[in-house]
Amino acid sequence: MHEALLFLHNWVRWAVLLFGLWALLRPETRPGAFFAHGLTLQVVLGVVLAFVSPYFQGLLAAFGEAMRAGGEARFFAAEHWVGGLVALGLAHAGLARARKGRPGARLLFALALGVLLLSVPWFRPLVRL
Template sequence: MYEVVLFIHSWLRWVVLALALVNIYKSFMGMNGNLAYGKSEKGLAAAFVGTLHLTFVLGLILYFISPFAYPAFGGSESVMKNATLRFWAVEHAFVMILAIAAASIGKAKAKKAATDPEKFKAQLIFFSIALVLMLSRIPWGEAGRLFRY
């Protein structure tokens, strides 16, 4: 079960990143081009935040079924003294939660904004923050983790 959930979680990352980039691009163009904030923009934002939440749920499942969970939480070694354990048990999880919060806030602010440029601006700001946070905690140096098969 661990391998299946890890595979899905790992590949959903690319969907999340693609949706983030599309939303940021459309928000930038909408804010500067006086475009209407319509159903497709609302749907793309919902797809981004929804996929982000799904990835988070899968990450939570991994957090508790991973063979690394015991060393991180119940082992003899302090999680903060081991860089690898600290990255997965603390840094990755915490920063991804911040990214989800930023994306969710951006979607909510866009929904409440009165004008279309304000909607696009809210999404642009908060989705960009979410993207930067996510990019900072993806293990780019570990090529085997980037594309699981």
């Protein structure tokens, strides 16, 4: 189950990044909804993955050690999932602005996409088969 969730989490990432780019270029309701709701799916997959992943469970067991060690351990113990949650909030705030026709949706989508790009583990395989 862990491998299947990791596979899905990896592939949904690319869809979310494309939807984020679309929402940035056209800050309207439909692109914003695809971005925000795709990111919601990505976060849900990540949370479920955290519960079944032996790697993440090991990080939680030695959280303080992972934070001191830095590198990949710290990235997944703290930065990866916090960045995803922050991006999720920004994307939904952008969607709310786009739905109401208020200015600022593009800025919120840009911030969400920026945080998301910083939260992607680019040092891991970009495509899992």
